[in-house]
Amino acid sequence: MSTISGSAAIVGIGATEFSKDSGRSELQLAAEAVRTALADADLEPSDVDGLVTFTMDNNTETAVARELGIPELSFFSRIHYGGGAACATVQQAAMAVATGMAEVVVCYRAFNERSGSRFGQVQSAAASAPTSAGLDNSWSYPAGVATPGAQVAMFARRYMHVYGASSADFGRVAVADRKHAATNPNAWFYQRPITLADHQASRWITEPLRLLDCCQESDGGVAIVVTSPERAADLPHPPAVVAAAAQGSGADQFTMTSYYRDDLAALPEMGVVARKLWQQAGIGPREIQVGILYDHFTPFVLVQLEELGFCARGEAKDFIADGAIELGGRLPLNTHGGQLGEAYIHGMNGIAEAVRQIRGTAINQVDDVRHVLVTAGTGVPTSGLVVSAVS
Numbered sequence: 592m593s594t595i596s597g598s599a600a601i602v603g604i605g606a607t608e609f610s611k612d613s614g615r616s617e618l619q620l621a622a623e624a625v626r627t628a629l630a631d632a633d634l635e636p637s638d639v640d641g642l643v644t645f646t647m648d649n650n651t652e653t654a655v656a657r658e659l660g661i662p663e664l665s666f667f668s669r670i671h672y673g674g675g676a677a678c679a680t681v682q683q684a685a686m687a688v689a690t691g692m693a694e695v696v697v698c699y700r701a702f703n704e705r706s707g708s709r710f711g712q713v714q715s716a717a718a719s720a721p722t723s724a725g726l727d728n729s730w731s732y733p734a735g736v737a738t739p740g741a742q743v744a745m746f747a748r749r750y751m752h753v754y755g756a757s758s759a760d761f762g763r764v765a766v767a768d769r770k771h772a773a774t775n776p777n778a779w780f781y782q783r784p785i786t787l788a789d790h791q792a793s794r795w796i797t798e799p800l801r802l803l804d805c806c807q808e809s810d811g812g813v814a815i816v817v818t819s820p821e822r823a824a825d826l827p828h829p830p831a832v833v834a835a836a837a838q839g840s841g842a843d844q845f846t847m848t849s850y851y852r853d854d855l856a857a858l859p860e861m862g863v864v865a866r867k868l869w870q871q872a873g874i875g876p877r878e879i880q881v882g883i884l885y886d887h888f889t890p891f892v893l894v895q896l897e898e899l900g901f902c903a904r905g906e907a908k909d910f911i912a913d914g915a916i917e918l919g920g921r922l923p924l925n926t927h928g929g930q931l932g933e934a935y936i937h938g939m940n941g942i943a944e945a946v947r948q949i950r951g952t953a954i955n956q957v958d959d960v961r962h963v964l965v966t967a968g969t970g971v972p973t974s975g976l977v978v979s980a981v982s
Contacts, residue, residue, distance in 0.1 A: 607627075609934035620703070621655050638694075639659075646670065675972050677941070746847075747800060756890075758791065765889055766787055771932060772784075772927070800888060813936045831980075839973055860973050883927075927943075945965045
């Protein structure tokens with residue numbers, strides 16, 4: 592099988608502060624994040640010849656290039672499906688580098704998601720747009736299933752019914768994330784851990800999801816610099832080698848809940864990603880020291896553990912019951928605090944944390960990290976990465 596494994600590496604990471612009101616434009620946030628990432632890699636804007644972002648990002652590649660003084664672009668790309676695009680931006684960058692389409696590619700995502708357009712609100716236009724997505728939404732919106740929370744609640748209720756999971760099981764994910772965020776000065780919820788009792792006392796958003804099952808709304812930007820391992824050898828930080836990168840979409844895929852599947856309590860698109868990642872990287876779940884799993888809603892973290900092969904179907908509640916996903920556990924998750932605790936930047940801040948773990952510079956550093964797994968948004972066509980230390 593042809594693969595890009597080992598043909599590209601992440602050499603720079605950068606971010607703005609994470610806030611609820613940035614006080615500046617999304618273009619400014621993007622430019623700041625990219626500039627910081629390039630400085631981290633000891634590269635100049637003139638070194639960049641590729642840019643990748645999300646179709647949902649409001650900052651065009653040419654605008655970012657102008658702001659930074661990037662003279663020419665030989666590669667630019669955008670990935671669809673919201674948070675599902677996160678890891679795929681790095682995949683696209685790695686493919687460009689591996690094939691010689693570009694030498695230095697920057698992936699970026701920047702938005703004012705709290706002070707500007709809020710994704711979690713009802714978007715009535717989404718059900719009337721003259722597009723295939725508008726047609727899909729027109730079936731569920733009139734029934735009141737018109738927000739990501741409402742859509743995921745249906746999935747979560749089915750998962751609870753089939754496998755006996757409880758709200759407290761979901762809450763253990765939130766507690767772990769907030770515990771890690773509490774020691775991370777860059778996290779919005781720095782020094783603000785929660786208990787399981789806090790989770791259980793938080794108000795309902797849409798049953799069975801409580802407030803503390805749902806990720807934040809954040810303003811901010813994150814950027815990732817990708818180049819060849821050969822060039823990385825001359826740069827200041829240990830590279831995070833792209834050992835595997837994959838996208839996945841399952842049968843009868845919809846957004847956010849795929850109503851017409853035989854199994855409504857599964858995420859087969861993540862199963863597609865998992866098979867591709869393990870095949871490319873030549874390792875399996877047992878070789879992963881840290882997991883950065885997309886945590887926009889806690890139930891999806893449990894199902895990801897199952898789809899990725901860390902435990903059998905329906906057994907994630909038991910897998911996490913003994914602190915396995917906290918520091919010191921057998922699979923620490925979201926050591927930066929995740930999107931529940933650090934910030935919701937559509938998963939890009941999770942990729943940056945994976946790089947820090949490989950470098951050995953994370954606030955909540957895990958010992959002897961060789962391989963980190965990162966996933967992108969669930970409930971949508973998605974993507975994933977395995978980043979590794981240099982052998």
